[in-house]
Amino acid sequence: MSDSVRVFVPRETSALSLGADEIAASIVAVGVGRRLDIDLVRNGSWGMSWLEPLVEVVADGKRIAYGPVTADDVAGLFDAGFLSGGDHPLKLGPTSEIPYLRNQDRWTFRRCGLIEPLSVADYRTNGGFDGLENALRLGSEWTLTEVRDSGLRGRGGAGFPTGIKWRTVADAPADQKYIACNADEGDSGTFSDRMLMEGDPFTLIEGMLIAGFAVGANKGYVYLRSEYPLARSVFSKALSVARDSGWLGRDIQGSGFDFDIDLHLGAGSYVCGEETAMLESLEGKAGLIRYKPPLPAIEGLFGKPTVVNNVVTLASVPEILARGAAEYAGLGTGRSKGTLAFQLAGNIKRGGLVEKAFGLSLRELIEDWGGGTSSGRALRAVQVGGPLGAYFPAELLDTPLDYEAFVQAGGMIGHGGVVVFDDRVDMAEQARFAMEFCAVESCGKCTPCRIGSVRGVEVIDRIIANEDRAANMALLKDLCDTMVDGSLCAMGGMTPFPVRSAVQYFPGDFARDFERDFGKDLENAFEKDLVDGTAVPPKAGVNP
Ligand SMILES: Cc1cc2nc3c(=O)[nH]c(=O)nc-3n(C[C@H](O)[C@H](O)[C@H](O)COP(=O)(O)O)c2cc1C
Numbered sequence: 001m002s003d004s005v006r007v008f009v010p011r012e013t014s015a016l017s018l019g020a021d022e023i024a025a026s027i028v029a030v031g032v033g034r035r036l037d038i039d040l041v042r043n044g045s046w047g048m049s050w051l052e053p054l055v056e057v058v059a060d061g062k063r064i065a066y067g068p069v070t071a072d073d074v075a076g077l078f079d080a081g082f083l084s085g086g087d088h089p090l091k092l093g094p095t096s097e098i099p100y101l102r103n104q105d106r107w108t109f110r111r112c113g114l115i116e117p118l119s120v121a122d123y124r125t126n127g128g129f130d131g132l133e134n135a136l137r138l139g140s141e142w143t144l145t146e147v148r149d150s151g152l153r154g155r156g157g158a159g160f161p162t163g164i165k166w167r168t169v170a171d172a173p174a175d176q177k178y179i180a181c182n183a184d185e186g187d188s189g190t191f192s193d194r195m196l197m198e199g200d201p202f203t204l205i206e207g208m209l210i211a212g213f214a215v216g217a218n219k220g221y222v223y224l225r226s227e228y229p230l231a232r233s234v235f236s237k238a239l240s241v242a243r244d245s246g247w248l249g250r251d252i253q254g255s256g257f258d259f260d261i262d263l264h265l266g267a268g269s270y271v272c273g274e275e276t277a278m279l280e281s282l283e284g285k286a287g288l289i290r291y292k293p294p295l296p297a298i299e300g301l302f303g304k305p306t307v308v309n310n311v312v313t314l315a316s317v318p319e320i321l322a323r324g325a326a327e328y329a330g331l332g333t334g335r336s337k338g339t340l341a342f343q344l345a346g347n348i349k350r351g352g353l354v355e356k357a358f359g360l361s362l363r364e365l366i367e368d369w370g371g372g373t374s375s376g377r378a379l380r381a382v383q384v385g386g387p388l389g390a391y392f393p394a395e396l397l398d399t400p401l402d403y404e405a406f407v408q409a410g411g412m413i414g415h416g417g418v419v420v421f422d423d424r425v426d427m428a429e430q431a432r433f434a435m436e437f438c439a440v441e442s443c444g445k446c447t448p449c450r451i452g453s454v455r456g457v458e459v460i461d462r463i464i465a466n467e468d469r470a471a472n473m474a475l476l477k478d479l480c481d482t483m484v485d486g487s488l489c490a491m492g493g494m495t496p497f498p499v500r501s502a503v504q505y506f507p508g509d510f511a512r513d514f515e516r517d518f519g520k521d522l523e524n525a526f527e528k529d530l531v532d533g534t535a536v537p538p539k540a541g542v543n544p
């Protein structure tokens with residue numbers, strides 16, 4: 001096959017939804033018809049979703065990109081000589097030179113899009129398993145120290161320091177310990193876990209192996225959301241390939257270290273992404289929140305010490321151990337070290353995944369990478385951090401993307417999802433949606449969340465309908481306070497964040513006929529303390 005031309009067509013959920021399979025089939029068919037020798041590779045996505053399906057060819061040793069391609073474009077691409085990098089209106093030039101990609105700090109996602117996801121050889125050639133080899137050679141103490149010194153914090157939501165979590169499990173005396181990977185990815189506008197599992201699954205396997213080696217666990221579970229059938233298929237195959245090639249199972253690469261991984265599917269509950277509900281679900285029970293303490297690090301899965309980490313957290317570790325903690329810690333700002341894979345979604349021109357060191361502003365992310373709204377209209381609100389994140393108005397766009405700065409501004413970075421809304425959004429409806437989402441997804445274990453969210457929807461409905469609005473605004477404030485103070489977990493405890501921010505920054509949406517009906521009084525009813533003194537998420541950082 002030495003004269004064959006390599007052509008890459010992603011097998012990734014968003015590319016598939018846009019016809020990538022048809023394009024791949026068409027490329028093969030035209031190639032056969034024209035007696036051309038094509039080596040078709042199904043890679044993952046580089047994360048430039050607005051260019052999907054992004055087709056690449058290797059010409060003069062470089063990957064040249066074309067996109068977004070449709071099946072109808074394929075014959076024209078052949079006519080234009082795309083197999084040797086020929087000019088065509090869809091030609092984007094060398095993939096690595098596309099500014100969206102070139103200006104990122106690709107660390108965790110550096111192989112995503114680049115490699116053939118199920119090829120161990122490709123993975124190895126591109127630095128795969130180097131981190132694990134260093135860990136096995138230098139020992140678990142070295143590994144724990146490196147992870148601590150890297151400053152890595154959990155990418156699932158709470159931003160808890162990973163090194164401290166791992167140390168707690170390593171020090172817990174037990175005959176059995178577990179690694180539980182949280183791949184439930186329920187936050188609105190997020191897809192980084194999925195993209196990694198579809199495009200570079202061995203990185204997650206390697207991260208789990210390192211975690212197991214560091215803390216003394218020989219068994220791992222991945223809790224994957226059921227809405228990700230492709231991630232399920234790719235990751236299951238990756239587990240088999242890893243086992244067959246000696247990178248999973250007994251005596252990994254002759255090191256004496258045993259570790260295996262089971263893949264478990266969730267059943268579509270948002271709250272099962274909360275770590276204790278996830279553990280309940282993994283044990284085969286209903287996904288109810290557990291009281292803490294005990295922390296999962298002490299008594300987790302089946303009552304044993306358990307590392308619960310997000311996909312991206314675990315997948316960041318191999319490169320940290322390959323390149324060294326100092327290099328990772330040198331990226332970012334303040335206590336937000338390293339990089340985060342931000343995900344741009346909603347009303348945004350260039351949606352996709354952007355891995356950048358912490359510290360850039362929300363504005364840079366949305367304007368420089370995202371290109372502003374896809375509608376071309378003015379941006380009105382941004383929700384960062386999933387359905388429990390606050391809505392920021394355009395005036396807060398200069399907030400730096402770092403955990404502490406975001407909390408100080410009343411928001412949270414969470415899993416890095418950024419959902420953009422233009423000036424047509426109705427923020428009273430968004431506030432209602434936050435309460436309704438909580439009512440639907442509540443696990444029901446505690447009253448402020450189970451009942452409070454239902455009452456919250458009713459109160460907001462009355463406000464929107466202009467029924468005794470001032471009194472209902474005061475009631476909403478009270479309800480939010482009760483949910484924040486009295487909920488058992490962040491589901492009920494943080495649902496008030498989007499609600500309060502909508503009231504604070506977009507009061508007009510709750511009082512469209514306020515002037516006519518109430519004069520100045522209603523404005524006073526938006527009591528300032530509704531939003532004061534509550535910037536710190538109540539449960540942030542409490543869950544090692
Ligand atoms: C309601 C709720 C939903 C959550 N959903 C997820 C999720 O889908 N994925 C995730 O990694 N963490 C989720 N979390 C955070 C987890 O409880 C936990 O903090 C995280 O898995 C720990 O891993 P990390 O330290 O690597 O972030 C959720 C938390 C809450 C309160």
Ligand code: SF4
Nearest residue numbers: 444445446449489492
């Ligand atoms: S806050 Fe909601 S989701 Fe969390 S324990 Fe209470 S009822 Fe369950």
